[in-house]
Amino acid sequence: MENKIKNLEKVAERIKKAVLNKERIILYGDSDLDGISSVVILEETIKNLGGEISAVFFPDREVDGYGVNAKALDILKDKAPALFITLDLGIGNVKEVEIAKKLGFEVIIIDHHETLNGIPDTPLIIDPKQKDDNYSFKGLANVGVTFRLCEEILSDKISENLRNSLLELAALGTISDMVPQTDENQKIIEEGLRSLKNTFRPALRAFLDILGEGYVFQGALQKIISAL
Numbered sequence: 001m002e003n004k005i006k007n008l009e010k011v012a013e014r015i016k017k018a019v020l021n022k023e024r025i026i027l028y029g030d031s032d033l034d035g036i037s038s039v040v041i042l043e044e045t046i047k048n049l050g051g052e053i054s055a056v057f058f059p060d061r062e063v064d065g066y067g068v069n070a071k072a073l074d075i076l077k078d079k080a081p082a083l084f085i086t087l088d089l090g091i092g093n094v095k096e097v098e099i100a101k102k103l104g105f106e107v108i109i110i111d112h113h114e115t116l117n118g119i120p121d122t123p124l125i126i127d128p129k130q131k132d133d134n135y136s137f138k139g140l141a142n143v144g145v146t147f148r149l150c151e152e153i154l155s156d157k158i159s160e161n162l163r164n165s166l167l168e169l170a171a172l173g174t175i176s177d178m179v180p181q182t183d184e185n186q187k188i189i190e191e192g193l194r195s196l197k198n199t200f201r202p203a204l205r206a207f208l209d210i211l212g213e214g215y216v217f218q219g220a221l222q223k224i225i226s227a228l
Helices: 006-020 032-050 070-079 095-102 142-157 159-175 182-196 204-211 217-227
Strands: 023-028 054-056 080-085 104-112
Touching: 006 023, 006 080, 006 104, 006 142, 006 217, 023 032, 023 070, 032 080, 032 142, 032 159, 054 070, 054 204, 070 095, 104 142, 142 182, 159 182
Parallel strands: 023 054, 023 080, 080 104
Antiparallel strands: none
């Protein structure tokens, strides 16, 4: 039996149900490149299925602090009821998730950080580091976790071009997050960088075109990550 991250299939089915039923979906991600790339690939996956995103929110760490916060929930409360999906944060926001639930949100947490003092009360948590998760590799960046979820959501509907397009962002997010470049991360990076050289994404293509044909790819990659 294939080893999968705990709750991966359950969360994938819940998101597909939300798309089918035209439910509101909110994506709430950390504002670093790992969080942003996680949000983008999940948004593209949902739209590929014909779904829509009602709101995307990135908290300002300097103003709002890290993670889900009451100020952001107050801004988003008019979107309830909705599926409220956190990316690269949320696993430590026990109190804030309770507030979100009282506002009418159903919360899904997609994270990769350690679970320290308990986890939020929701059955829809994907985090390889949570208790009783037997997934073989614990070092994924959040975008790696999200990429595995997107593969599960799309299943046999994922084309090679779409998979490669998502992998480009998964590679950039993984490199930026300073996780060990070994095992599954190494595979994501290698596959994503191969695809990135022929990217159809306008912003990334523009970076590579400006650098010209003689650029050293690793150096170009660091410039892209720094700019993003």
